[in-house]
Amino acid sequence: MTDPKNPLPAALPDDEDIEAHEPVRRRRKGIYILPNLFTLAALFSGFYAIVMAMNGRFEQSAYGIFAAMVLDSLDGRVARMTNTQSTFGEQMDSLSDMVSFGAAPALIMYIWALSGLGKWGWFAAFVYIAGAALRLARFNTNIAVVDKRFFQGVPSPAAAALVMGLVWVVDDAGFKAIHSTPSLAWVAFGFTLYAGLTMVTNAPFYSFKDVSFKRSVPFIVIVAIALGIAVINIDPPRVLFGLFCAYGLSGYVVYGYKRMKGKPVSVIATSTDEPDEKGLHD
Template sequence: MSLQKNQNQNTNRGIYLLPNLLTTAGLFSGFYAIIASINGAFEPATIAIFVAMIFDGLDGRVARITNTQSAFGAEYDSMADIVSFGVAPALLAFSWALSSLGKLGWLAAFIYVACAALRLARFNVQTSTADKRYFQGLASPAAAALVAATVWAGVDFNIDGHEYNIVMAILMALSGLLMVSNFRYSSFKSIEWKGKVSFIMILAVVLIFVFVAAQPAQVLFAVFLGYALSGPITTFKVEKEIKLEHVIGDDSDADFDDK
């Protein structure tokens, strides 16, 4: 009996390689974005954040498909996310635009990082009870994508970020507040990916890829700005009387109608 117990303990001591390898790749991308931002290589830094998003989307799905989910993997993923989608976008924005604001600049960046950490902590404790169709608050990868796409578009148009430092500070603060808000955002998990679609739908997907490839910075900025605005817009459309708990507060206070 004790031998079997020891064997089970030895089995539990290991960690699954594939999903954690993908998480590590995402962490590396986020760390690279930090280094690139410090060195003033803003476009590679923004691309690295989007690469981190791809790995972040893959690790959880691979873990579920291969039945290699674990508590260690979930915690490791959160630690990697705070680097890739919290610290990296904040430092990117600070290096590109906010540093000229002095104390106000790094405080705006810190608000974003703190909200990203709070968003990830809230997500972890609500995993078992949350509605899988929606995210409560703007997901940290989407917020990071909005910041990164803004910088990328600015670099693409040869804009000096320090000339728009106030605008960037407001964007950082609003992105952070949206992450800890009660606004509901579609998780796209209710989409039936295995179902059949029309030929027109496939053609539309091809055209989307063409647009992204032609003008990636502008298209990604428009997409993630629209997604960031979709939460408040949906809430104001659904709720006849907006209350404070619909915007921010404990998740138990936010009682949205599903009309």
């Protein structure tokens, strides 16, 4: 409409003003049962692993952590497939990860081997659990700016697999009372410390999030998967532990390769707005 005293039409609002008044789509805060069932199952698996370690059944502890890894990988996929993502689910998943891949592996390693090292055992276990907490906090705050193809530091499930893989291999080999065997206890110390510190590094670890199961693949890929399953079944503890160790080193290999080629090594896709953050992600 025009003003009778001013025949000229009123100025149209700028595009920026229109965008500013558009309603912001908020995340849903409801509680959805299906994805949270998987999260609770993962939490129970971590709790089960701790209880088994307290009873000296360390192989069952390893099974509990690996079961938590599988369940943790499923809850997010189920939420996306059923369109039931929620803020509650995200927070629940983080808390479950802290128990299953932070507190549980640290406590199990301390009971299994580190208790015989005195204060050094406390030190390694605390470095691991602190690294897991810092890793999860950084992941939650940087989720919008990190390159989806890579993790910033090794993810906590992979760190848990690294230390629990050692427990599984050594226990399967028949070695008991590791806390009273100094040589093996110090090996456990090194693995625990390495896993804890690697969670808070900036080394890029491939996330496999760009792998799509909906696209067709060559026949040779199916053959390779079948061969891989057959190889794992030959000796599951040692084969899987070897894969965990290879992945635990892969981030540093990628970091060194990119440095050598002069490519950017940061996985931060967009720098944050704070002045203090300028240059930290180069």
